[in-house]
């Protein structure tokens with residue numbers, strides 16, 4: 135029997151000063167020791183210099199490196215990471231310039247319980263929670279308490295012996311009026327290489343900052359005094375804390391090197407900080423994909439969609455439609471910044487420049503464009519590795535059509551280094567469920583021609599959705615904007631491996647607007663903000679829909695005794711059929727009928743041509759609205775609103791809930 139313990143594969147060794155570019159290491163009273171020349175230091179604005187100097191003193195690294203984002207710098211960092219065994223180069227001929235990182239087994243996902251928004255008053259951050267209930271829509275700590283914790287307990291000497299990297303980055307195209315600049319300080323070269331993919335990073339940003347003396351979001355990140363199990367992946371899981379200070383546009387993240395915990399441009403800046411800025415400035419920062427949809431006649435519309443983490447955004451954003459003549463192009467797969475322009479059109483940009491996507495489930499069948507994109511310049515994290523004739527490749531669950539794990543010539547090492555085969559004692563999964571690829575957006579063959587347009591793309595429809603095994607139909611449309619905001623507020627979904635807390639819960643959890651972990655201010659005020667969009671003069675409001683690809687049924691497996699939960703809807707490329715219906719509805723085509731919960735497809739109006747295995751009985755089940763389940767649903771929504779939003783709740787949302795309950799009673 136294999137013991138499930140973490141193999142100590144890596145012996146402790148350190149590399150002094152991995153890239154001294156100038157033999158002259160500078161050291162004077164106001165310039166931290168640099169690995170570069172002083173020209174690089176003088177590239178920073180005065181405000182940036184002051185920020186870097188303060189944090190350098192606090193964290194005590196051995197030196198500073200200001201990132202220029204060049205290919206040369208990237209190569210040096212990758213080489214260094216290979217030497218440290220943080221990453222391994224993929225040598226299989228399928229891959230070009232691709233790497234695999236294996237993390238500490240305790241640093242594998244976002245940590246929602248350790249993520250805080252810090253303001254003066256608690257009511258700015260969380261709506262009044264009912265006595266006895268615990269807040270589920272974010273954690274608050276006072277600025278003073280958090281400052282004390284960070285400055286005295288977490289960051290002092292946290293970068294001891296390491297290099298501090300300063301990463302100037304732009305969320306959105308450099309120089310666009312919609313973009314936001316950040317400077318991330320980090321002691322993780324893996325984070326630098328990932329930020330180079332996920333954001334516009336380096337010299338162009340420094341130049342722009344100098345030219346326009348632009349403000350920046352301060353982002354401090356440290357892996358911490360390592361308490362982890364691997365020398366190759368320092369981290370401090372027990373003491374991890376991720377803090378946001380919206381009042382001073384600052385983010386501090388300690389103890390984790392993973393994903394949204396450490397790539398601070400993503401969830402921390404582009405959602406939590408940005409949602410607060412958006413409220414002040416009259417726009418929306420949302421956890422949404424953006425896709426372009428072209429019909430067979432060549433007419434194009436753009437759709438934004440909010441699904442919780444690991445609920446299908448990336449896959450929808452870059453899908454290959456199964457229905458002939460339709461085309462999907464991708465603008466973004468995770469975050470949308472949207473505002474109404476002077477013509478009243480809602481315009482969206484994707485602030486990111488890469489995809490940090492869930493690996494398991496990605497295959498030529500489910501997401502072929504994505505699989506083609508990740509063949510070069512990609513950093514994989516926590517997928518399994520294959521060894522064929524000494525050449526390293528990758529594997530994850532769902533990739534079985536491309537890699538046969540039963541082939542005796544292929545040796546598979548699971549994400550945690552343990553030898554894996556489908557019949558071995560190690561039960562798997564071989565790839566961690568939250569294993570990811572990090573790949574440049576420009577490599578996607580169906581990237582939308584307008585994906586970097588600083589004006590943004592015009593949004594015709596907004597979809598909400600989640601993982602709902604029952605109750606919620608395949609698709610329905612809200613009656614109007616206010617009802618649509620209520621639909622977003624009422625979202626529930628099964629928890630996933632994208633957060634550490636997302637272990638096997640058996641009931642759907644409330645995840646309004648797919649923003650539960652990402653609100654930068656209180657949910658009640660957020661709802662007021664969404665409703666206020668309706669009152670802007672001359673706005674053309676997009677239609678709002680709800681979709682659910684994940685309804686299941688218990689079926690007996692044809693060749694096995696046991697019953698299995700199976701998805702009723704084939705999903706992936708077949709979701710284009712639902713997009714077709716949405717497209718028609720944005721043209722106000724007469725393909726909808728009214729129901730208690732919203733507008734549903736008229737019988738026969740959902741295109742199921744060619745879906746021969748989908749029986750009439752299954753189609754009926756996909757749209758079934760069991761009264762008792764909906765009664766329970768509205769009970770849960772009411773309880774959630776009462777517990778988590780209280781007096782912050784706009785009256786109109788209560789009215790929507792009352793009206794829904796009445797319509798269900800009349801069903």
Ligand code: GTP
Nearest residue numbers: 443444445446447448449492494495632683705706
């Ligand atoms: P984050 O990056 O965490 O925000 O996730 P995401 O919302 O982008 O989800 P993603 O598209 O990566 O999908 C997550 C998982 O759901 C993957 O394992 C997919 O294979 C699976 N999935 C996505 N779309 C569908 C679908 O239409 N049907 C089914 N059955 N599974 C899907």
Ligand code: SPV
Nearest residue numbers: 244393394400401443632
């Ligand atoms: C999510 O969890 O929604 C992600 C992954 O996109 S992370 O970047 O870790 O937030």
Ligand code: MN
Nearest residue numbers: 442443444468
């Ligand atoms: Mn996401």
